[in-house]
Amino acid sequence: MHAFDVLGDPVRRRILELLAEGELSSGAVCAVIRAEFGISQPAVSQHLRVLRDNGFAVVRPAGTRRLYAVRHEALRDVDEWLERFRRFWTPPLAALATEVARGKRRRRLAAEDNEKETP
Known part of the structure; x- marks a missing residue:
């Protein structure tokens, strides 16, 4: 099988x-x-x-x-087969991670600015 x-x-x-x-x-x-x-x-x-x-x-x-x-060996074989397809999802996932990090940074900076403005 x-x-x-x-x-x-x-x-x-x-x-x-x-x-x-x-x-x-x-x-x-x-x-x-x-x-x-x-x-x-x-x-x-x-x-x-x-x-x-x-x-x-x-x-x-x-x-x-x-x-x-x-038994991890069988999963390693599946992982090796999937390797040729990773190029389809790795760059978009990396781009998504970058955008998420940017959004977190913006929210953190905005929160810090709000704290500075509030006495």
């Missing part, structure tokens, strides 16, 4: 978002996904299996629990 086939599913993307925050038990992942997507525990387990089988997640036993974590 191609990486974008795996990541094309919103449930799997959400699971990766959860795992990006740190290792989680399958039960914890299941609880969040069931609440957000309304799917069954077996369906969540299937999504976890797809992530694991395609190298996006790893699992380790911890007593009776199974703990899942992101």
